[in-house]
Amino acid sequence: MKIVVLVKVVPDTYGDRKLNLETGLADREASEAVVDEIGERALELALSYADANEGTEVVLLTLAPEGATATIRKGLAMGAGSAIHVSDQGLRGADLGLTAGTLAAAIRRLEFDLVITGNISTDGSGGMIPAMLAELLDVPHATGLSSVEISDGVVSGSRPVESGVQQVSANLPAVISITEALPSGRFPNFKGIMAAKKKPLEVLTLSDLGIIADDPEAASSIMLTVTEKPPRAAGVKIIDEGDAGEKLADFLVENRLA
Amino acid sequence: MTEFPRDAILVVVEVQGSGGLEQAAAGLLGAAAAVGTPVALVLTPPGAGSAAAAEAAVLGAARVLIVETTDPSVLGVPSVDALFAAVERVRPDAILISHSLDGRDLAGRYAARSRAAVCADAVGVARDEEGVVAHHSVYGGAYNVTSASTFGAPVITVRQGSIEARATAQPEESETLAVTPSEKPAARIDSFEEEVGASSRPELRGAAKVVAGGRGFGSQEQFALVGQLADTLGAAVGASRAAVDAGYVPQSHQVGQTGVSVSSQLYVALGISGAIQHRAGMQTSKMIVAVNKDSDAPIFEIADFGVVGDLFKVVPQLISALQARKKQ
Numbered sequence: 148m149k150i151v152v153l154v155k156v157v158p159d160t161y162g163d164r165k166l167n168l169e170t171g172l173a174d175r176e177a178s179e180a181v182v183d184e185i186g187e188r189a190l191e192l193a194l195s196y197a198d199a200n201e202g203t204e205v206v207l208l209t210l211a212p213e214g215a216t217a218t219i220r221k222g223l224a225m226g227a228g229s230a231i232h233v234s235d236q237g238l239r240g241a242d243l244g245l246t247a248g249t250l251a252a253a254i255r256r257l258e259f260d261l262v263i264t265g266n267i268s269t270d271g272s273g274g275m276i277p278a279m280l281a282e283l284l285d286v287p288h289a290t291g292l293s294s295v296e297i298s299d300g301v302v303s304g305s306r307p308v309e310s311g312v313q314q315v316s317a318n319l320p321a322v323i324s325i326t327e328a329l330p331s332g333r334f335p336n337f338k339g340i341m342a343a344k345k346k347p348l349e350v351l352t353l354s355d356l357g358i359i360a361d362d363p364e365a366a367s368s369i370m371l372t373v374t375e376k377p378p379r380a381a382g383v384k385i386i387d388e389g390d391a392g393e394k395l396a397d398f399l400v401e402n403r404l405a
Numbered sequence: 406m407t408e409f410p411r412d413a414i415l416v417v418v419e420v421q422g423s424g425g426l427e428q429a430a431a432g433l434l435g436a437a438a439a440v441g442t443p444v445a446l447v448l449t450p451p452g453a454g455s456a457a458a459a460e461a462a463v464l465g466a467a468r469v470l471i472v473e474t475t476d477p478s479v480l481g482v483p484s485v486d487a488l489f490a491a492v493e494r495v496r497p498d499a500i501l502i503s504h505s506l507d508g509r510d511l512a513g514r515y516a517a518r519s520r521a522a523v524c525a526d527a528v529g530v531a532r533d534e535e536g537v538v539a540h541h542s543v544y545g546g547a548y549n550v551t552s553a554s555t556f557g558a559p560v561i562t563v564r565q566g567s568i569e570a571r572a573t574a575q576p577e578e579s580e581t582l583a584v585t586p587s588e589k590p591a592a593r594i595d596s597f598e599e600e601v602g603a604s605s606r607p608e609l610r611g612a613a614k615v616v617a618g619g620r621g622f623g624s625q626e627q628f629a630l631v632g633q634l635a636d637t638l639g640a641a642v643g644a645s646r647a648a649v650d651a652g653y654v655p656q657s658h659q660v661g662q663t664g665v666s667v668s669s670q671l672y673v674a675l676g677i678s679g680a681i682q683h684r685a686g687m688q689t690s691k692m693i694v695a696v697n698k699d700s701d702a703p704i705f706e707i708a709d710f711g712v713v714g715d716l717f718k719v720v721p722q723l724i725s726a727l728q729a730r731k732k733q
Contacts, residue, residue: 160662160663160681160682160685161681161682162681163681164544164547165544166543166544166547166548166550171550184663185663242522242523243513243516243523243525244516244517244520244521244522244523247513247517248517266506267509269662269663270544271525272525272526273509273523273525273526274504274506274509274525274526275509275510275512275513275516275523275525275562276513277510277513278481278509278510278511278512278513278514278517279513279514279516279517280517281514282485282513282514282517282518282589283517285589285590286590287480287482287590287591287592288480288481288510288514288591288592289480289592290506290509290510291506303595306506306594307506307657308421308505308506308507309421309427309428309505309506309507309608310421310422310424310599310600311421311422311597311598311599311600312597312598312600313480313594313595313596313597313598314594314595314596314597314598315480315592315593315594315595316592316593316595317480317590317591317592317593318590321592327656327659327663327664328656364520365520366520366521366522366554366555366556366557366559367522367554367555368522368523368524368552368553368554368555368559369522369552369553369554369555370550370551370552371538371551371552371553372549372550372551373543373548373549373550373551374548374549374550375547375548376546376547376548376549379688379693379706379707381705381706381707381708381711382708382709382710382711383709383710383711384700384705384708384711384712384713385710385711385712385713386700386712386713386714387712387713387714387715387718387719389718390722391696391712391714391718391719391722392718392719392720392721392722392723392724392725392726393722393723393726394712395694395696395710395712395719395723395726396723396726396727396730397726398694398710399638399671399694399727400727400730402692404614404638404670404671404692405638405727405730405731
């Protein structure tokens, strides 16, 4: 079984995140780059399967700027067997279409059984890459899974939707995405960190993958404007003197919110 | 067959389970009506097409294309095939889909197949000289961004609950759309457990009012106070990540960067300190009220009305005061 896990390097949500107001791109200097937590959960799912099933190969795949190598090593330290880092100037500000096309080209080079991703990233909040990959790779998708079972040739799980919960299954190869309901990623131990230094980390460019960044055949999404919202100002703050509940009720009634 | 309007905006709405159109339908058609003529593609289980078409017309669809799935156990792919056929037929200026799980899958697969541009997680749409553009609220509402397609109709997914505009009802003009299946490999829906209406509370996503609780409640039993205030106000129940991690409420109630994003008329934060990740999921709400015993809690920096005090004194008093005013 070969499992490809997609991880995304994102600005840390525990800090202030900034967009460059001229380019509209993420200001990567402004915040610490971390692996998106949902990607660590995706990796944990692959690793726990690998722990129980000998002969499982876990490959980490990321599309990130040049400097992201240290962050990718963390995934190797957690236990992935190898990593592929797609990095190219042509990918700066890549939209969903170019991102999916590039990732699909990188996955196609591997004889994969299963691709695992997070359901949605904390920075872009697009949540479409898994379905796009499934379409491009011509395999089924089972997205937004809150529980997952991987067995020989089949992946299945629970898929909460607006009106209830579906039980879904797909024949492998397939693409799945998971929700936060899955266990969080393990901490790399010292042995893992040392071993990670020797694990293969392949860096690929767009030309290695035969991808043209500005393919005239494909429409792309472009950013027209970006503005920063003025920070929200604080309003009234009272200290309870035994009647704060009454005052709050008055406030809600006055504002027609009760 | 009559031609479709030249400024058609194709809106995809699905019927799930035994209910009517998805909740997002009214907002999607409302957004479409503001930038063109809304044409609805309704995707339904077998036999539910005509009822859904009538509902779409009431919500403002000038024309309706009906596709009843032949096999509802196939996940996702039939919707993509239907959308592909609908775009061929309608030639719209833009395609609007809900930014729900199924909506994202549909938009992603369709865009990959047709090489169309995606504008994801929009909170509004507008039209300029060159076509339909999408408005986005980025990084938890810290930035406003507009995006568009370099050419062709953009596929725009619209954040649930973000559109307040509603379209006027139209006389129903519907037709069944023939779809050629792509036979692409798909996952199967083996079973479906519909969420029974155990709770009469509004759904968190898209709710007009939200009452959210944090770790300040101390236990699952005491967290029930959040529900009591929510019921008094007719609000949905939310929670901070800390409250979810502590097991007071299921994860589906989590508001924040990694949970549900809400943009409600009223957001009441009880015992929530207001960590940056939580604020990212609620700070675009119109009115924010906070109760916290810690006067330095960051939630007060963005609260329109803040109370420094004991939850277990303030909230019960608030509930009885609201109930007393209702009786007046």
